[in-house]
Amino acid sequence: MSASAKSLPAKIFDLLSSYGLAIVVLSFLLIITYFGTLSQKDIGLLDSQAKYFESWFLIHDWNLWGMIVPIPLPGGALLMVLLFINMLCGAVIRIRKGLRTIGVLISHIAIMFMLAAGFVSFIYKTEGAMPLFEGQTSDQYQSYHERIIEIRSWSADGKGGSTAMVIPMKHFADLEPGRARTFFAKDLPFELQVTGYRRNANIVQASEEEKSAIDGYRIQPVANAKEDEANTSAVEVSVKFKDGSEQRGILWEREFEPFTVKAGDLSYTLALSRMKWKLPFAIRLNDFQRELHPGTMKAKKYTSHVTKITDGREEPKVVTMNVPVRDQGFVVYQASFSQGTSGEQSVFTVASNPSDQWPLWSCVAVAIGLVIHFMMHLVRFLSRTLKPKVA
Amino acid sequence: MSIFWRLQNSPKGYPASYVFSNPHMIAFFLRHPARQALPCLLLLFALTSCDRVSSRMEITRTREISQYETKPKVGAYAQERFGDERLIWQTPEGWSQAERSQMRPVNLTFGPSREGECYLSLLPGGGGGVLANVNRWRKQMGQPEITEEELAKMPKKTLMGIEGTFVSIEGAYTSVGATESKPDHKMLGIVAAMGEAGLFVKMVGPKALVEANSQAFDQFVTTLRLRMPQGQ
Numbered sequence: 001m002s003a004s005a006k007s008l009p010a011k012i013f014d015l016l017s018s019y020g021l022a023i024v025v026l027s028f029l030l031i032i033t034y035f036g037t038l039s040q041k042d043i044g045l046l047d048s049q050a051k052y053f054e055s056w057f058l059i060h061d062w063n064l065w066g067m068i069v070p071i072p073l074p075g076g077a078l079l080m081v082l083l084f085i086n087m088l089c090g091a092v093i094r095i096r097k098g099l100r101t102i103g104v105l106i107s108h109i110a111i112m113f114m115l116a117a118g119f120v121s122f123i124y125k126t127e128g129a130m131p132l133f134e135g136q137t138s139d140q141y142q143s144y145h146e147r148i149i150e151i152r153s154w155s156a157d158g159k160g161g162s163t164a165m166v167i168p169m170k171h172f173a174d175l176e177p178g179r180a181r182t183f184f185a186k187d188l189p190f191e192l193q194v195t196g197y198r199r200n201a202n203i204v205q206a207s208e209e210e211k212s213a214i215d216g217y218r219i220q221p222v223a224n225a226k227e228d229e230a231n232t233s234a235v236e237v238s239v240k241f242k243d244g245s246e247q248r249g250i251l252w253e254r255e256f257e258p259f260t261v262k263a264g265d266l267s268y269t270l271a272l273s274r275m276k277w278k279l280p281f282a283i284r285l286n287d288f289q290r291e292l293h294p295g296t297m298k299a300k301k302y303t304s305h306v307t308k309i310t311d312g313r314e315e316p317k318v319v320t321m322n323v324p325v326r327d328q329g330f331v332v333y334q335a336s337f338s339q340g341t342s343g344e345q346s347v348f349t350v351a352s353n354p355s356d357q358w359p360l361w362s363c364v365a366v367a368i369g370l371v372i373h374f375m376m377h378l379v380r381f382l383s384r385t386l387k388p389k390v391a
Numbered sequence: 392m393s394i395f396w397r398l399q400n401s402p403k404g405y406p407a408s409y410v411f412s413n414p415h416m417i418a419f420f421l422r423h424p425a426r427q428a429l430p431c432l433l434l435l436f437a438l439t440s441c442d443r444v445s446s447r448m449e450i451t452r453t454r455e456i457s458q459y460e461t462k463p464k465v466g467a468y469a470q471e472r473f474g475d476e477r478l479i480w481q482t483p484e485g486w487s488q489a490e491r492s493q494m495r496p497v498n499l500t501f502g503p504s505r506e507g508e509c510y511l512s513l514l515p516g517g518g519g520g521v522l523a524n525v526n527r528w529r530k531q532m533g534q535p536e537i538t539e540e541e542l543a544k545m546p547k548k549t550l551m552g553i554e555g556t557f558v559s560i561e562g563a564y565t566s567v568g569a570t571e572s573k574p575d576h577k578m579l580g581i582v583a584a585m586g587e588a589g590l591f592v593k594m595v596g597p598k599a600l601v602e603a604n605s606q607a608f609d610q611f612v613t614t615l616r617l618r619m620p621q622g623q
Contacts, residue, residue, distance in 0.1 A: 140457045151450070154465050166452040185450040203473045215469035256474050257467030267465045278455045 016082075017089030025083045028074050035060050036076070044226035046145055052076055054122065084115045103373025110365035117358035125353040126277050129335065132285040133345050137309070139282035141350035143275040147173070147233050149183075149194065149251065152258075154267040166275070172197055172235060182240075189263040192270070193238040200224045201234035203252050214248045235272055279350065280328050281310040288346040290337060302334050304346045319348065331356065470496075478511070481614040483607035499611070501604055507596025509608060511615065514589040521556055524582045524589060532562035532578050548581050548609075550590055551616055555583030564595055577601040579608050 006014070015021060036052030039060075043051070051058055055075030062069045074082075091108035095101055128141040149167040154160050167183055172194045175181055180195035202220045206213035219234045232253040239247045239261045249259035251272035258269035287305040292298060303320040308327065317325045324333040335349040470477060478497055482488060486501040489508070497511040525545075526536040548557040557580075564576035577598040583590040592615070594601060594608050601608075 138457070138459045140460070150454070152456070152463075158462075158465065160456065160462065163453040163455055165450045166454050167450055168452060171448055180446075182447045183450050184447065188450070217469055217473060252473065254474075255472045257464045257472045259472065260466045269463055269465055271463070276454060276457070276460075278457055282459065 046228040106369030110362040114362035117355035120355040127351040130348040137284040146275040196236040200231040509594035532560040550581045550583045553583040555581040
């Protein structure tokens with residue numbers, strides 16, 4: 001069948017399964033990896049990842065001898081989806097299937113599996129910090145980046161509910177001053193209007209004449225830090241009760257206590273904090289030890305002697321650099337430590353990622369596929385070479 | 392049946408699991424890979440990546456509270472919340488900080504059973520002036536009122552840079568709202584006027600305990616000061 005006689009879906013399939021597309025996609029991946037890596041020094045790791053590798057499209061500002069040239073580029077998300085489709089169409093669906101291509105097929109499916117691992121990780125992975133003083137116990141870890149507005153209810157005798165309502169960051173991070181959004185829930189006796197989100201801010205005293213003053217304070221925006229962990233967000237909230245009354249407050253990540261409103265016999269606390277995830281077990285830090293390189297303050301080794309508590313059952317464990325504790329899909333790594341007036345604090349990184357081991361498996365599968373492929377080529381080459389030539 | 396019809400009519404916004412767990416769907420992909428698999432995949436990516444944000448949104452996410460989580464203070468006022476104490480002081484050794492309120496921005500206790508108390512209060516209207524406040528305190532201690540002349544002769548002490556009247560009263564103490572008085576108590580205090588506002592430090596407790604802590608009272612008063620406003 002001639003190319004012009006092909007149907008539109010068939011033409012699209014040809015395009016998506018072509019070597020040409022593979023070369024273009026891989027070239028762009030190389031370019032955005034280069035630009036994305038360099039941009040980390042200017043905009044930090046998190047923003048660089050979001051701009052170059054988690055986007056569909058992006059504009060890269062190329063500094064050409066002091067002149068900024070905007071270059072539109074496809075984002076990492078688009079390129080990886082296209083690469084996945086390209087390999088699916090070209091190297092899995094269209095490829096001639098047989099013993100001779102088994103190695104190539106295995107390798108390509110393994111690479112697709114690695115891309116799928118990245119997608120699953122992007123959607124489902126949670127990672128955060130669990131700082132513990134010696135003797136302290138915790139069963140939750142706190143996100144490095146994801147801010148939330150959290151609402152908890154408290155009875156008159158001071159008992160708090162077992163769960164907190166959570167407004168995720170993606171629902172309020174776009175609410176710069178002048179933009180507002182209202183949140184409601186069937187169990188809440190009020191609606192919450194959120195506005196004036198600042199990614200990095202201080203809270204300063206305000207004079208009573210200032211319109212933006214709330215309880216004698218206002219939000220003072222600060223330039224964003226390169227490393228997002230150093231940013232302290234702030235946001236304005238307005239609690240609108242059903243009787244028409246309203247109570248305004250400022251929520252700040254570094255505040256010592258939450259903002260409180262009363263509704264009937266219940267009190268509600270509102271806080272801007274980082275998302276916390278609960279573990280199915282608790283970790284108690286018994287002892288923290290650190291070794292320094294001689295004559296320096298540079299750490300040679302951190303070691304935390306901990307007790308893992310699962311349903312009351314205690315189990316001693318040792319967490320040290322590159323030797324994490326794994327249980328029920330969660331991995332607890334030794335990350336760092338801090339020294340304060342309250343003593344030494346060991347900081348763990350806790351991660352949960354359903355596709356944690358998938359890249360390892362896919363690398364093994366790629367290697368197996370390539371070994372099969374090259375061995376078959378070798379065998380064919382040797383059989384041709386060693387075959388007696390007919391005169 | 393078209394794959395698009397299936398996707399459009401699947402429940403809960405076309406979850407990927409619906410497509411990949413359905414044998415008919417898998418068979419469909421296998422039968423017609425070139426014709427429809429790619430548009431379907433593109434559609435699938437588009438549908439799973441959508442998260443619409445509107446001007447009114449219901450809060451649907453929750454998180455479980457850990458038993459190890461520190462309980463926050465409910466009803467904290469703005470200065471407490473932002474760590475912006477406009478007042479600075481040194482708590483004397485052996486004294487403890489009690490719960491503060493708008494009426495008592497500094498509230499300390501002392502004694503073996505924390506039966507002694509010492510607090511700062513600020514009244515915007517002044518509470519009727521220095522004499523009225525001194526006489527109110529005297530009444531609390533079961534003592535007769537004094538006159539302006541007697542007030543003028545009372546010793547002075549500096550409170551946050553303002554000269555105030557130092558009060559030392561012994562007697563049976565009846566706290567605000569109480570029906571019974573506590574005998575053998577002593578009250579030390581300073582009443583200062585700051586424009587129309589009144590500034591008070593009051594220490595009260597069993598006589599022996601207050602006398603044992605009179606130096607600590609002076610130390611507390613000496614260190615009490617206003618923090619300068621933050622830079623704008």
